[in-house]
Amino acid sequence: MAIKIKLFANFREGRGKIVEMEYTPGMTGQDVIDSLGITAPEIAALIVDGVDGKVDAMLTVPIKEDGYMAIFPPVAGG
Amino acid sequence: MFGYMGKILRVNLTTNEVTTEDLDFELAKKYIGGRGLGTKLYMDEVDPQVDPFAAENKIVFINGPLSGTATPTGGRYMVVTKSPLTGCIASSNSGGEWGAYLKYAGYDAIIVEGKASLPVYLSIDEDKVEILPALDLWGKMVSETSDMLKEKQPGSKVLTIGPAGEKLSQMAAIMNEKDRAAGRSGVGAVMGSKNLKAITVKGNLKPEIARPEGLKAVTKECRTLLKENGVTGGGLPTYGTAVLVNIINEHGVYPTNNFQGGQDPNAEAVSGETMTEKYLIKRNPCHHCPIGCGRWVKSEHSPDGIGGPEYETLWVFAGDLGIDDMDIVIDANYWCNEMGIDTISAGATLAAAMELYQRGYITDEMLDDEVILKFGNADSVIHWLKKMGNREGFGDLLARGSYRLADFFGVPEYSMSVKKQDLPAYDPRGIQGMGLQYATSNRGGCHVRGYLISPEILGLPEKLDRFELAGKPTWAKIFQDLTAVIDSTGLCLFTSFALGAQQYADMLNEVLGTDWTADDVLLAGERIWNLEKLFNLEAGISSEEDTLPPRFLEEEMPDGPTKGWVHKLDELLPLYYKERGWDEDGIPTEERLEKLGLL
Ligand code: SF4
Numbered sequence: 001m002a003i004k005i006k007l008f009a010n011f012r013e014g015r016g017k018i019v020e021m022e023y024t025p026g027m028t029g030q031d032v033i034d035s036l037g038i039t040a041p042e043i044a045a046l047i048v049d050g051v052d053g054k055v056d057a058m059l060t061v062p063i064k065e066d067g068y069m070a071i072f073p074p075v076a077g078g
Numbered sequence: 079m080f081g082y083m084g085k086i087l088r089v090n091l092t093t094n095e096v097t098t099e100d101l102d103f104e105l106a107k108k109y110i111g112g113r114g115l116g117t118k119l120y121m122d123e124v125d126p127q128v129d130p131f132a133a134e135n136k137i138v139f140i141n142g143p144l145s146g147t148a149t150p151t152g153g154r155y156m157v158v159t160k161s162p163l164t165g166c167i168a169s170s171n172s173g174g175e176w177g178a179y180l181k182y183a184g185y186d187a188i189i190v191e192g193k194a195s196l197p198v199y200l201s202i203d204e205d206k207v208e209i210l211p212a213l214d215l216w217g218k219m220v221s222e223t224s225d226m227l228k229e230k231q232p233g234s235k236v237l238t239i240g241p242a243g244e245k246l247s248q249m250a251a252i253m254n255e256k257d258r259a260a261g262r263s264g265v266g267a268v269m270g271s272k273n274l275k276a277i278t279v280k281g282n283l284k285p286e287i288a289r290p291e292g293l294k295a296v297t298k299e300c301r302t303l304l305k306e307n308g309v310t311g312g313g314l315p316t317y318g319t320a321v322l323v324n325i326i327n328e329h330g331v332y333p334t335n336n337f338q339g340g341q342d343p344n345a346e347a348v349s350g351e352t353m354t355e356k357y358l359i360k361r362n363p364c365h366h367c368p369i370g371c372g373r374w375v376k377s378e379h380s381p382d383g384i385g386g387p388e389y390e391t392l393w394v395f396a397g398d399l400g401i402d403d404m405d406i407v408i409d410a411n412y413w414c415n416e417m418g419i420d421t422i423s424a425g426a427t428l429a430a431a432m433e434l435y436q437r438g439y440i441t442d443e444m445l446d447d448e449v450i451l452k453f454g455n456a457d458s459v460i461h462w463l464k465k466m467g468n469r470e471g472f473g474d475l476l477a478r479g480s481y482r483l484a485d486f487f488g489v490p491e492y493s494m495s496v497k498k499q500d501l502p503a504y505d506p507r508g509i510q511g512m513g514l515q516y517a518t519s520n521r522g523g524c525h526v527r528g529y530l531i532s533p534e535i536l537g538l539p540e541k542l543d544r545f546e547l548a549g550k551p552t553w554a555k556i557f558q559d560l561t562a563v564i565d566s567t568g569l570c571l572f573t574s575f576a577l578g579a580q581q582y583a584d585m586l587n588e589v590l591g592t593d594w595t596a597d598d599v600l601l602a603g604e605r606i607w608n609l610e611k612l613f614n615l616e617a618g619i620s621s622e623e624d625t626l627p628p629r630f631l632e633e634e635m636p637d638g639p640t641k642g643w644v645h646k647l648d649e650l651l652p653l654y655y656k657e658r659g660w661d662e663d664g665i666p667t668e669e670r671l672e673k674l675g676l677l
Binding site: 008010017045050051053054072073077078 | 307309312313314317318319320321322324325328329330346350351388389390525526529531532535536537538540541544571575638639
C-alpha cells in the first residue's frame with residue numbers, strides 16, 4: 001500500500017506535485033517530512049487524511065494505510 | 079502639520095465650484111486617515127438615509143498619512159460613500175499609484191458633491207484644478223479612457239469608471255492604473271450617478287515628516303520583516319494571491335457551484351502554481367511595494383501581457399461556476415477591468431444565476447435562447463459578463479448583483495451574500511471565525527474586514543482550530559480593529575502577514591510625531607469600526623442583517639474535509655456583541671461610545 005503526499009508552492013521544487021510513499025504501519029507526518037528533506041519550521045499548514053491542526057501535533061498523527069498528506073509552506077493572500 | 083498635506087479639495091459638480099479647506103489635524107489624528115478619516119468626513123456632511131445616487135450624496139477619495147512616504151506599500155487610497163449595493167457605508171480600497179499621487183498633488187482628500195449636468199472629468203495638477211468635459215470619454219472602456227486622459231494630461235495618474243459605472247450597476251468598480259480596483263460595494267456607480275467619469279492627479283509635493291531619521295529606521299525594520307517573512311517575502315511575490323487556490327481547496331472550504339460544495343477536484347488548473355508555471359510574465363507591484371503580489375500574465379488581448387487575476391477572481395470564475403479554465407478567468411478578469419466591474423460580485427452573480435437556472439427559476443426563454451447560464455458552461459462567462467457590464471437584455475438584471483437577482487425570483491436565499499454584498503472565496507461552514515466576521519462586517523460580505531483565514535487556515539500568526547467557537551469573537555474583534563487601522567494608514571493590508579500593531583504605531587509615530595502605542599492604534603481601529611456601525615444603524619441597516627445566507631446555517635457541507643458542518647452563528651453572535659461592548663441587540667452602548675470618543 002502507498003500513501004500520497006501532496007506538495008504545494010515551493011515544496012514542489014525538486015520533488016514534484018505528488019509523491020507516493022510505501023506505507024509502513026505507524027508512520028507519521030514526521031517520518032514523511034524527514035524522508036522528503038522538509039523540516040517542521042518550514043511548514044505552515046498540514047492536512048493528514050482530511051484533518052488539519054497545529055503542525056507539531058499533526059506531525060505525530062499516524063497516517064492511514066491508504067491515506068494522504070497535504071503539506072504547505074507559508075502562503076497567504078486574499 | 080506632519081504626514082498629511084493639510085488640504086482637502088472640495089468639488090461641487092452642480093455649481094462647478096472647486097475650493098480647498100484646511101485639514102483639522104486633531105480630527106485627522108483621531109481617525110488616522112483613509113477609511114477612518116474618510117468615514118468621519120463623510121458622516122459629518124451626509125444624511126445616512128440619503129439615496130446613494132442622489133446629488134445630495136457625496137463621495138470621498140482619501141489617502142492616509144503613510145501614503146506617499148517611504149513606508150512599504152504606501153500608495154493606497156480609499157473611496158468612502160454610501161453603497162448603492164448594500165445601503166451600508168462603503169469604503170473601497172485600491173492600490174496602484176493613484177493614492178500616493180493624490181498626496182504628491184498636495185491633497186489628503188477630495189470630497190465630490192452634487193451632480194454634473196453632462197459627463198465631466200476632474201484634472202488635478204497641484205493648485206490647478208479643473209472640471210473638464212468628458213463627453214468624448216463617456217461610454218469608453220477603462221484602458222481607452224486611461225490612454226486618452228494620459229494624452230490630455232501627460233504625467234498624470236488616472237482613476238476612472240467604465241461603462242458599468244456610467245450605467246449605475248450596483249457592482250461597478252472604480253479603476254486606477256487600468257487594472258487596480260476600488261472594487262467592492264458599487265462605488266463606481268456613485269461616480270457614474272454624478273456624471274464624473276475620471277480623476278487625473280499629478281504633482282511633486284511631499285509630506286513633511288516629523289522624525290525623518292526615525293522613519294528611516296522603522297521603514298528599514300519593516301522592510302526587513304516583510305522580506306524575511308515566508309508569506310510576504312516568499313509565497314506572495316512568487317505565486318501571487320492565487321497561491322491560495324490549493325490550500326483553501328484542500329481544506330474543503332473552496333466554494334463550488336454557488337457554494338453548493340466545498341472542494342473542486344480540478345482546482346489545480348487555476349492555481350497559483352499553474353499561473354506561475356504557464357502564464358506569468360512578471361510581477362506587477364503597486365507603489366513602493368516590496369511584496370509585489372500583483373501579476374502580469376500572458377493574454378491574447380495584448381502581446382505584452384495584461385494584469386492578472388487575484389485569488390478571489392480565480393475562484394469566482396472557476397470553482398464557483400463549475401469551470402476550471404485559466405484562460406477564461408484571465409479573460410473574465412480583463413473584461414471586468416475594462417468595464418469597471420467588481421470581479422467578486424460579477425462572478426458570484428453569474429453563479430447565483432446558474433443555480434437559479436439549475437432550480438428552474440431562470441428559463442431558456444428568459445435568456446432569449448442565448449448562451450445558457452449553466453454550471454460548467456464555459457461559453458456563458460464572457461458572453462453574459464459583457465451583457466452585464468453593458469446592461470443589455472437579461473444582463474440588466476445581472477448588473478444589480480446576486481441579491482437583487484435572486485430576490486427578483488422571490489428566492490433571495492440563493493444569493494450567497496451578506497447585507498446584499500456577495501461573499502468571497504471561503505465557505506464559512508468550515509471556518510467559524512471567518513463566518514462570524516462575514517456576518518458582522520460593516521460593508522457586508524467581505525474578506526478584507528478581518529481576514530481570519532490567516533489563523534484558521536493558514537496558521538498565521540498561529541494555527542487555530544477552524545471549527546472551534548471559543549475565542550473566535552475575540553479574534554474577530556482584534557482582526558477587524560487592526561484592519562481598520564491599516565486601511566486608514568494608506569498601507570496595504572497584506573503587510574499584516576509580517577507586521578503587527580506595534581509596527582504600524584511606530585511608522586505613524588515617526589511620520590506624525592505622535593507617541594502612540596499598539597493599544598492606542600487598536601483603540602483608533604475600534605473607534606472607526608464603531609463609527610461605521612453607527613452609520614449603518616442610522617441608515618436603517620439593523621443588526622438583524624448581521625447574518626449569513628440560510629445555506630450556511632442549515633445545510634451541512636456535503637463533501638470534503640468540511641463535510642457535515644454548518645455555521646454556528648447563533649452561538650457566536652451574542653459573544654461577539656459582548657466582546658465589542660454592545661448590547662444584546664448589537665447596538666453600541668453609550669459607555670463604549672464614550673470610551674471611544676464618539677459621543
Ligand atoms: S502586496 Fe500586492 S496589493 Fe498590496 S501593495 Fe503590494 S502589490 Fe499591491
